[in-house]
Amino acid sequence: MFIRSRCLRLAVCILAIAALACASCALQATKQLADGVTLYQETNLTPGSELIVNCVTVDPKVEGVAIKAALCKDVIYTEDALKGCETIASLTGRRGAVVGINADFFPLGTDAQGDPLGVCIIDGELVSEPSPRHAVMAMLKDGTFVFDNPTWSGNLTLASGFGRQIDGINRFRETNELIVYTSIFDSSTRSKYKGTEVVCKTDDLPVQCGKTMNLTVAEVRTDAVNTPIPDDGVVLSAGGPAAVFLSENLKPGDKLTVKFEIKSAGNVDWTQVQQAVGGRPWVLKDGKEYVDLEYERIGSSFSTTRHPRSALG
Template identity: 25%
Template sequence: MRAVLTGLVAWASLVAGSCGATAWAGPDAGSGAPDALSLGAPAAVAPGVGYRECSLKGGHGPAHGHLLTVDLREKRVSVDLLYPGVVGARESVSRLADRRGAVGGVNGDFFNIAEEQHPGVEATGAPVGPAVAGGRALKSAVPDGQRFGPAMPRGVTTEDVLAVGTDRVARLDRLRFEGVVRSGDDELELSGFNQYALPVGGVGAYTPDWGTASRLRATCGTDTDRGAPCSRTTLEVTVRDGRVAAVSRRPGKGAIPRGSVVLLGRDGGARDLSRLEVGDRVEVSKRLRSREGAVSFALGGFPILRDGRALGGLDAATAAVRTAAGVADHGRRLYLLALDGRAEYRAGLTLAELAAAMRKLGAVDAFNLDGGGSSTLVTRGSGGRAAVRNHPSGGAERAVPNGIGVFVK
């Protein structure tokens, strides 16, 4: 039986055993793998959590990485979502980590960063994929055609997540939204939950977890074209304490009071909602269904490595600064990697090279997160505050909607 490894010495020996060689060799050679990988000396961040730097040589030039290793077999260690308290808001990773007292963290999902194709429509800052914090579902995934970020590999959807179960085991998973609105004998299926884009003809539910961002963006674009015009036919119904309290023809903004749910429909969904009138009794039910079991933490992105094999269709031509998470030791170990954005390393890695790098670091499964100016890795500094370990490519931290936080009791 494999012994449980705790502390810096055990962590250092495990990583050295999995990737101590500086030259890349074996089955990855010639298949999109960086030409070389070397690791710096390990440093302890906290019991069960270690940090080190690594250097890689990709096809577009040298890259430099910053790596957190998280041992989930250490009972004092946990992983949870870092976010600003609501879905439609952004903050830097270091501030998010400081607020929650995390000992380390990286940035998370891709997000609704800009709206150049929809003049007058505000970007929400909300992430693309599902999100779960502390076992509580915060949002579901936007349609695949409405996402931001690089092209996904074959067979992947915006519902794919990196998750940690209530059993403390990390895994790749998929979270599908299920929701229903009932009023008397009438029943209407929901197609979205706290997301910046709704399917055409759909109805979405928005709760206080959404925040104050305008809900107008949710009615823009189509399931296959993010830049398509906004819907002309919309309807918003506010349900308060189980009854319809207000009806509006336009999507609103501002905080949603506790005890309230806003139902927003576009096109056919708006016509379906028009059956509701002020005073009607309404019941709204919603949940995220996991393929693998109960989830305590989850966030979106997309898988690039599964069961030790790179997914088909990964981009092997476009290099960029990137962030990724890897799963090893049957879900008991996480690798969190953020590349450096300094000028000499800004070429970064292709997605194919990133998948190969995560495999060489010891990951069996790996998940790509937002990159470029968002790529950030922090650890708790000596003054009790989070210190940014990499150099964000924009010259300073970018505000992001969420991230992965590492906590030690």
């Protein structure tokens, strides 16, 4: 999130290494970056344990301060060497942000490096579905911030009432999945495997949690791999049994609905979420250590191996 940040970027706290130096060995500095935005820096000079901790505090109640999630290059996939990646310096500079921070992880070394692995919501639009059990930070419409470990569901329903589960949104489709694409993914589906791809028009964009989208079929393409995604619609891309379902049940002019829902592990109303980014693991809750690597299905390297780290709170 960024401030005025990659859903990959929400500026609150940047940790170079998750540890604090003792006061006698540390240098401290404070700088106001803008109204409501302050940088605190602590540097440990102890030989063998050098580190720098950067912490940015943001007061969202200050006039002119805005906290937003953002995608690198504003789309998930790009046809270039970086495959959707962008540095924080580039993104914040391009968007006019004061400060930015890494948020969710992405599939490094693949063609989908701009795809957040967990949930991403930008200005109320569902861009990426949650990753099961992984922690999420979200900002509600009233400006409050919440943490959650949500789950999700997606459903496609035909005019007959018959329906099918949706497997994801705006990510590369595997062979037997049904994925919904909007233009924030790219100009086309970039499918790795042939399947049935259905172009639909709708007046109900953007995709939002809990909102039923009414679709009208414009085109049904079989053995398709790279269907253009319309700005005023979506593409349903399916392989295996899901492809057969689409090709046998849909034709141009047919009506259907699509609905995505996110269910909180606590009491978060996800229909009220305006910005959200994923990450892992959950570190603190109510001021106490709250790390459950087994529940979040996270390897030990996240807790025992030394890495530069970013955190939000």
